[in-house]
């Protein structure tokens with residue numbers, strides 16, 4: 482399931498900083514754990530549904546920037562199963578604007594799921610891009626997509642940015658892959674930071690735990706030797722999920738085996754939380770200008786359409 486590079490990255494992360502990076506949870510069959518979460522949130526009214534409603538209500542405004550464009554490359558970063566892009570794709574269909582769907586993800590399975598679904602529902606071309614957003618800019622994958630009268634629209638939906646250990650690095654990697662005419666629509670859940678502890682049950686739910694435990698269970702952890710602990714880190718403004726070892730645990734990654742000690746804590750996931758102000762500041766500090774910002778009526782979700790800042794000389 483892991484490439485050799487990913488194996489080394491996982492070993493280094495566990496031994497060096499006590500972390501199993503969440504991005505590995507989406508590899509292989511792990512992709513289906515995410516699909517189960519997204520489907521439940523879409524049905525029961527979680528952030529996926531809130532984002533979809535907000536995106537549907539503002540798609541016309543977002544697409545106004547592309548008037549006169551013959552064809553659009555919709556570049557769906559961290560695509561999941563592709564569902565979050567539907568409001569945009571449906572509107573493009575309605576307006577008879579041709580588009581190409583370009584899912585970008587670390588997980589081959591996710592890419593395949595998104596590609597299959599979108600090809601079936603929209604009968605369009607799809608060029609999937611397998612890459613790790615942590616590992617540098619990817620202009621080589623995007624630049625070539627632009628042909629005459631073709632434009633790029635990038636999407637980074639589902640509050641995914643908040644899961645990364647270094648959000649600035651990911652934003653820089655995206656920014657350095659965009660030209661000054663490309664736009665990025667980024668979706669983020671907004672949180673009342675004073676009441677953030679109330680979010681903890683979202684992360685203890687079984688369906689979320691299945692995703693979080695996927696890699697630990699593959700490398701030697703189980704319910705009898707460890708337990709998951711969820712807490713709110715008020716200094717970093719983020720939810721953290723950690724694995725607490727109930728006894729010494731033998732861990733095996735690839736051909737390497739080692740032991741972790743009782744009571745050690747291993748970070749499995751983080752979810753940074755924002756207010757409108759801290760989110761806008763993060764984007765602006767990373768070098769983006771905001772073209773359009775829209776927030777749901779309950780102030781719980783924000784979509785921001787941004788572009789690399791470029792000053793004329």
Ligand SMILES: C[S@@+](CC[C@H](N)C(=O)[O-])C[C@H]1O[C@@H](n2cnc3c(N)ncnc32)[C@H](O)[C@@H]1O
Pocket residue numbers: 503504507515519529558559560561562565585586587588591612613614615637638639640641
């Ligand atoms: C929380 S899911 C969100 C999926 C989708 N955008 C949605 O809103 O339903 C995160 C997605 O980002 C992908 N992902 C996570 N870390 C990544 C990384 N470092 N590089 C590329 N893709 C990554 C996962 O495979 C998954 O598809």
